[in-house]
Amino acid sequence: MRFQRQRGTQDILPEQARQWQALDRSLRRTLAAFDYGEIRTPLFEDTQLFVRGVGSDTDIVQKEMYTFVDRKGRSLSLRPEGTAAVVRAYLENQMGHEGGVRRLFYIGPMYRYDRPQAGRFREFFQLGAEAIGSAEPEQDVEIIDLMMTALAQLPMPGLEVEVNSVGHPECRAAYETRLRQALASERTALCGTCQERIDANPMRVFDCKNEACRPVVQRLPRMREHLCAECSAHHDVVLAGLRELGIPHRENSTIVRGLDYYTRTAFEVHYPPLGAQSALGGGGRYDGLVEACGGPPTPGVGFSAGLERILFALEKTHAPAVATEDRIVILPLDRERRLQALQLAHALRELGPTAVDLSGRSLKSQLRAAGRSGARVAVILGAEDRSADEAVVRDLSVGVQAVHERTGVVAAVRALFQGQGG
Ligand code: HAM
Numbered sequence: 001m002r003f004q005r006q007r008g009t010q011d012i013l014p015e016q017a018r019q020w021q022a023l024d025r026s027l028r029r030t031l032a033a034f035d036y037g038e039i040r041t042p043l044f045e046d047t048q049l050f051v052r053g054v055g056s057d058t059d060i061v062q063k064e065m066y067t068f069v070d071r072k073g074r075s076l077s078l079r080p081e082g083t084a085a086v087v088r089a090y091l092e093n094q095m096g097h098e099g100g101v102r103r104l105f106y107i108g109p110m111y112r113y114d115r116p117q118a119g120r121f122r123e124f125f126q127l128g129a130e131a132i133g134s135a136e137p138e139q140d141v142e143i144i145d146l147m148m149t150a151l152a153q154l155p156m157p158g159l160e161v162e163v164n165s166v167g168h169p170e171c172r173a174a175y176e177t178r179l180r181q182a183l184a185s186e187r188t189a190l191c192g193t194c195q196e197r198i199d200a201n202p203m204r205v206f207d208c209k210n211e212a213c214r215p216v217v218q219r220l221p222r223m224r225e226h227l228c229a230e231c232s233a234h235h236d237v238v239l240a241g242l243r244e245l246g247i248p249h250r251e252n253s254t255i256v257r258g259l260d261y262y263t264r265t266a267f268e269v270h271y272p273p274l275g276a277q278s279a280l281g282g283g284g285r286y287d288g289l290v291e292a293c294g295g296p297p298t299p300g301v302g303f304s305a306g307l308e309r310i311l312f313a314l315e316k317t318h319a320p321a322v323a324t325e326d327r328i329v330i331l332p333l334d335r336e337r338r339l340q341a342l343q344l345a346h347a348l349r350e351l352g353p354t355a356v357d358l359s360g361r362s363l364k365s366q367l368r369a370a371g372r373s374g375a376r377v378a379v380i381l382g383a384e385d386r387s388a389d390e391a392v393v394r395d396l397s398v399g400v401q402a403v404h405e406r407t408g409v410v411a412a413v414r415a416l417f418q419g420q421g422g
Helices: 014-033 047-054 059-064 083-092 137-152 169-184 192-200 202-207 211-219 229-244 307-316 335-348 363-373 406-417
Strands: 044-046 067-069 075-078 102-111 123-132 161-165 249-251 263-270 279-285 300-306 328-332 354-356 377-381 390-395 400-405
Touching: 014 102, 014 137, 014 307, 044 047, 044 083, 047 059, 047 075, 047 083, 083 102, 083 123, 083 300, 123 137, 123 307, 137 161, 137 229, 137 263, 137 279, 137 300, 161 229, 169 192, 169 202, 192 202, 202 211, 229 249, 229 263, 263 300, 279 307, 300 307, 328 335, 328 363, 335 354, 335 377, 335 406, 363 377, 377 406, 390 406, 400 406
Parallel strands: 161 249, 328 354, 328 377
Antiparallel strands: 044 075, 067 075, 102 123, 123 300, 161 263, 263 279, 279 300, 377 390, 390 400
């Protein structure tokens, strides 16, 4: 019997893993520069954490969680997102005790029983950042600045953030009443899903992709016009901050997000060439979440971005792939050279990842394999017409080679990497 990977999951093979690692390094550089500290939380949590945190009416909780009962009868779920888990850890580890703002980030797999398609997986990786402890609108600006700066390093030109305010629970409740009235009067023109949403979660109709619903949705009253004075002032400061920092953005009153914890600022960044799953990342403020998870009233704001989508976007733009290191392969052509090769590899590893081909194949096959592996340099030991102390250093990117004393190989490869030729 042969096994296959589960739908919506991926094997990341070494060539792709190098891209993942380069992305990881780039993201971590930005996060460190903004002074966010890494937090690692478990892959599974008490199911109720997500029911209370993300919201019992959301698609994530209703349809998409991997929930199971453990041997003691407890209901556990694989984490569908990181924010609720970070808030749980923040409370459990008393991270708020010293006051001030805790700035945290995570990079890791999340699990959602979504319908798999391009850019949508059941196991996917997110980068997320959370700033817990500040209610100030400038904290929202910092989080958006962090997300856009992290993406700008990759590089991904032309990105802009779409920003909205979903108000706070009181002004939103008043708005939702208005919205329900407006939707009820046009109920028959709406798709089945939107009809169901009228009672449970009317703002989600803004997320509907159904063409038939569009004319109705366009006529609906918008949250922006129903914000209370404080929420409106908060939103204005966020917008002014984005302008001031030169962060490309536009207001989009249809951004409502698929998670229930948001208050005030909600934002997304899309990359249209990705098609239906164009959201690279999103987030917002969640001033009620810490309390919903059993803590004292504590404001917070954060974002997450999908790493598969970022890598896919980089491929699509043909942006120079995230820089990878120059790699070296040593090809010993007879048994006597193999230990020499293993020894020489130690010195070459100072310059870049180095592997020795111990397959015992012919030079031709070894060179072909070296080319396919993406190595930049091949060092050949034991070539027929060379003396025992000589080595051939071949630049595989241009197919040019030169003969060196074995003791001079490291210097030759270094010169080649520094662009001075072999
Ligand atoms: P989210 O919008 O559900 O927000 O997910 C954030 C990002 O994760 C999406 O924009 C997308 O790039 C990626 N993503 C989501 N689902 C999938 C999937 N099935 N396959 C591939 N990628 C996916 C959150 O998760 C919030 N925790 C964000 C946040 C942090 N809000 C405040 N702090």
